[in-house]
Amino acid sequence: MTKFSFFWQTLCCLLIVAFGASTRLQAQTQPAQDAQQLFDKGLELSRDKEYSEAIEKFSAAIVKQGNFADAYYERARAYAAINETEEAFRDLEIMITLAPSAKAYYQKGIISLKVGYNNEAVENLSTAISLDSTYALAYYYRASIYFATNRLKRSLADYTKCIELTPDYPDAYNDRASVYRQQEKYDLAIVDYTKAIALNDSCDFYYTNRGGTYRLQKEYDKALEDYNKALSFGAKDKAMILNNKGLAEQENGYPNNALQSFLEAQTADSAYYYAYNNAGNLYYLQKNYTEALAQYNKAIELKASFGTAYLNRGMVKEMLHDDDGACEDWAKASKLDVEAANGYISKQCK
Numbered sequence: 514m515t516k517f518s519f520f521w522q523t524l525c526c527l528l529i530v531a532f533g534a535s536t537r538l539q540a541q542t543q544p545a546q547d548a549q550q551l552f553d554k555g556l557e558l559s560r561d562k563e564y565s566e567a568i569e570k571f572s573a574a575i576v577k578q579g580n581f582a583d584a585y586y587e588r589a590r591a592y593a594a595i596n597e598t599e600e601a602f603r604d605l606e607i608m609i610t611l612a613p614s615a616k617a618y619y620q621k622g623i624i625s626l627k628v629g630y631n632n633e634a635v636e637n638l639s640t641a642i643s644l645d646s647t648y649a650l651a652y653y654y655r656a657s658i659y660f661a662t663n664r665l666k667r668s669l670a671d672y673t674k675c676i677e678l679t680p681d682y683p684d685a686y687n688d689r690a691s692v693y694r695q696q697e698k699y700d701l702a703i704v705d706y707t708k709a710i711a712l713n714d715s716c717d718f719y720y721t722n723r724g725g726t727y728r729l730q731k732e733y734d735k736a737l738e739d740y741n742k743a744l745s746f747g748a749k750d751k752a753m754i755l756n757n758k759g760l761a762e763q764e765n766g767y768p769n770n771a772l773q774s775f776l777e778a779q780t781a782d783s784a785y786y787y788a789y790n791n792a793g794n795l796y797y798l799q800k801n802y803t804e805a806l807a808q809y810n811k812a813i814e815l816k817a818s819f820g821t822a823y824l825n826r827g828m829v830k831e832m833l834h835d836d837d838g839a840c841e842d843w844a845k846a847s848k849l850d851v852e853a854a855n856g857y858i859s860k861q862c863k
Contacts (some may be wrong), residue, residue, distance in 0.1 A: 615645035752782035820849030
């Protein structure tokens with residue numbers, strides 16, 4: 514055999530081996546490529562809020578590639594979006610087994626919070642933070658749980674950390690302000706609400722919250738300015754804002770304006786029972802007892818456990834010489850833990 518023939522035979526063998534290896538590699542990578550295409554389609558569907566269809570694509574991707582951690586994660590998010598929480602938790606547990614990550618624990622925390630499992634939510638958010646100390650939203654939502662459970666110092670620390678990490682996040686300033694307000698640190702609250710407004714000046718509840726804080730400081734002109742600004746955005750909570758505006762007007766010595774605001778609140782939301790109680794108070798002060806009674810009746814009709822309305826209605830019934838009815842209302846108010854009712858019962862009722 515010549516050297517030339519041997520060279521070509523060797524080259525052919527190498528080419529055959531290389532072709533075989535390439536074929537096997539292509540066979541191995543094809544499922545992964547198919548899985549990625551299905552995954553990408555699932556992401557598109559999730560972005561369009563077509564969650565059931567997205568779940569089908571993520572599931573198909575997982576069939577193609579069983580260890581596709583991100584597919585489990587995104588399928589979990591899609592399940593959570595349609596309130597299938599058990600399936601969401603299951604997928605996140607699988608993802609954590611495949612690839613432990615801060616985002617998986619964060620998502621578990623958010624789902625736990627959504628269904629009211631506050632302790633589990635804190636535990637998962639804390640784990641997310643331990644895996645990624647720069648996870649701003651994990652601090653934010655843990656802070657919200659601490660606030661809701663009256664752990665104000667912890668809440669304040671987490672909101673502050675979130676702000677350090679994301680200084681342009683207006684909700685963090687708004688929510689930290691609410692902690693300050695709860696601590697009666699009104700000046701600090703005003704600073705944070707104002708910062709939130711500077712970052713997003715078209716959010717009605719930032720103005721509403723700042724207005725409420727100005728009202729606590731008895732700066733009624735500023736409070737009313739903020740309430741009016743909030744109303745100018747066509748706020749979803751129009752009845753609540755009008756009611757708060759009425760309270761500020763009443764405290765500022767303008768009862769007629771206040772009554773108008775309470776009545777407008779009733780028009781904005783006929784089920785907003787606070788507005789009926791507050792309007793009843795003003796009618797009572799005007800000695801218009803018949804209208805006051807009607808307002809309190811409506812408040813109680815809407816909220817049978819509204820203890821303050823029973824107390825107030827009892828006062829109206831007393832003025833209308835319905836002593837038995839008054840005592841009956843005060844007794845109901847007392848059962849609903851309105852302490853002031855006990856004084857009326859001891860003095861007026863046998």
